Amino acid sequence: MKSFLVQTTSQRRPTPQPEVTQSHDDEPTEVKLALLASLHPELEQETLFDFLLAHDGSVAHASEALGCGQHRLRPRDKRKGVIGHQQSLRHFASPGETAQPMRKKFKSKKGTTLHLYDPTDVAEHTPCTIIHNFLPPEDANDLLRELLREADSFEKITFKLFDSVVSSPHTSSFFVESHEEMVAQKSEYYYNGSQLTDVRRITPQLAKVKRTVQDAVNQQIQERIKTRYPGGKKLQFQSPKPWVPNSAFVNCYNGAQENVGWHSDQLTYLGPRAVIGSISLGVAREFRVRRIVPKDDSDTSKSGGEGEGQISIHLPHNSLLVMHAEMQEEWKHCVTPALSIDPHPVAGNKRINVTYRDYKLRMHPRHTPRCACKVPCVLRVVQRKRENHGKYFWMCHAGNVPGKSGCSFFQWAEFDDDGKPITNHGHAAKATGRGGGHEKTLSPAP
Numbered sequence: 001m002k003s004f005l006v007q008t009t010s011q012r013r014p015t016p017q018p019e020v021t022q023s024h025d026d027e028p029t030e031v032k033l034a035l036l037a038s039l040h041p042e043l044e045q046e047t048l049f050d051f052l053l054a055h056d057g058s059v060a061h062a063s064e065a066l067g068c069g070q071h072r073l074r075p076r077d078k079r080k081g082v083i084g085h086q087q088s089l090r091h092f093a094s095p096g097e098t099a100q101p102m103r104k105k106f107k108s109k110k111g112t113t114l115h116l117y118d119p120t121d122v123a124e125h126t127p128c129t130i131i132h133n134f135l136p137p138e139d140a141n142d143l144l145r146e147l148l149r150e151a152d153s154f155e156k157i158t159f160k161l162f163d164s165v166v167s168s169p170h171t172s173s174f175f176v177e178s179h180e181e182m183v184a185q186k187s188e189y190y191y192n193g194s195q196l197t198d199v200r201r202i203t204p205q206l207a208k209v210k211r212t213v214q215d216a217v218n219q220q221i222q223e224r225i226k227t228r229y230p231g232g233k234k235l236q237f238q239s240p241k242p243w244v245p246n247s248a249f250v251n252c253y254n255g256a257q258e259n260v261g262w263h264s265d266q267l268t269y270l271g272p273r274a275v276i277g278s279i280s281l282g283v284a285r286e287f288r289v290r291r292i293v294p295k296d297d298s299d300t301s302k303s304g305g306e307g308e309g310q311i312s313i314h315l316p317h318n319s320l321l322v323m324h325a326e327m328q329e330e331w332k333h334c335v336t337p338a339l340s341i342d343p344h345p346v347a348g349n350k351r352i353n354v355t356y357r358d359y360k361l362r363m364h365p366r367h368t369p370r371c372a373c374k375v376p377c378v379l380r381v382v383q384r385k386r387e388n389h390g391k392y393f394w395m396c397h398a399g400n401v402p403g404k405s406g407c408s409f410f411q412w413a414e415f416d417d418d419g420k421p422i423t424n425h426g427h428a429a430k431a432t433g434r435g436g437g438h439e440k441t442l443s444p445a446p
């Protein structure tokens with residue numbers, strides 16, 4: 001699951017604007033236009049294009065001129081900011097380029113947010129794919145109605161943040177397939193240091209939709225592998241087996257302010273390179289993603305993922321977002337608070353989100369390391385330090401449990417190419433000098 005971090009003060013600040021004084025001369029036209037559009041969201045793209053041409057392609061000069069007031073003659077659609085207004089980045093391509101697939105040079109810049117609506121843009125620039133109008137409309141409404149009833153009794157999850165116990169800025173519940181799993185989830189699994197108190201049996205509509213989600217996600221995984229991964233091969237540690245969801249977290253965001261802060265979903269029970277199928281129902285909201293590790297290992301630039309901006313994927317009612325295998329290890333995501341929302345005819349001010357997940361038996365807490373604190377360890381991946389980048393490790397989770405302080409337990413986690421754990425708890429791993437041994441307290445962590 002996620003770290004339900006409430007947005008920090010800095011995240012609550014208005015979206016930072018692009019740095020117009022820096023040179024964008026080497027950027028393709030569509031990127032310059034996207035930058036201008038984020039600086040002047042009230043204007044139509046033709047206006048922006050005209051100004052860009054008139055200023056020899058200089059974003060800074062075009063933006064300065066646009067700030068002078070003439071442009072008010074051509075305001076954009078009055079629904080500016082309304083989520084669900086579909087627009088493709090392809091509209092930003094300069095004439096003559098439109099028939100060609102866009103150059104992949106695009107990179108969202110630090111301090112900017114690029115808004116994506118079009119499925120092709122989402123697949124190209126993020127670790128996700130999106131399918132709009134995913135379910136037959138009646139099925140989507142049935143699922144929405146059913147989950148709105150369930151959500152009446154959802155609660156905020158509490159978790160430990162440094163020395164305080166805080167609660168998630170939205171409500172949720174977890175749905176599993178059998179009574180045994182309900183019992184196991186409440187007694188054996190930990191999420192951000194807490195055990196779930198509200199675990200429910202899968203509802204009829206959630207079960208019905210599961211099969212459709214499963215088929216679509218597996219198809220999207222294959223498509224992704226074929227078209228986007230190096231050599232058309234699955235990623236290292238990604239499972240070659242079909243994705244079979246066996247549980248679902250359901251979140252309810254009531255009103256514009258409810259949100260979920262930046263996080264990666266916990267891989268402890270899903271294993272490496274996990275795929276998640278996420279359905280959005282009711283009010284459309286923004287789902288943001290941000291790369292946290294450098295795109296390319298050969299990229300020696302210091303900034304890596306830190307040099308890139310946020311990408312906002314708009315999630316309308318009845319859309320399926322597939323978070324692909326590269327997502328949790330290399331990106332963070334959040335649902336930002338909205339300035340305003342369009343009420344939905346069935347859901348009012350609420351958005352329901354279902355994330356279907358494939359909990360792996362081999363990652364059950366009975367098979368994974370446990371330190372002296374007696375809480376199952378949490379699986380993490382090294383995201384920043386270049387030399388160990390991409391390596392997985394187990395660490396003590398007890399520090400997140402209210403009232404506990406945790407220990408410094410650390411152990412590298414080894415997986416075969418298909419994501420199966422090589423070193424089971426209880427079997428000594430190869431000593432690496434960095435902590436291959438089992439149940440050892442080692443430091444420093446990476």
Ligand SMILES: O=C(O)CCC(=O)C(=O)O
Pocket residue numbers: 001002249251260265278287333334335353355
């Ligand atoms: O509401 C969403 O779309 C995302 C929720 C999420 O990130 C999560 O449940 O981990």
Ligand SMILES: [Fe+2]
Pocket residue numbers: 001002263264265333
């Ligand atoms: Fe998440």
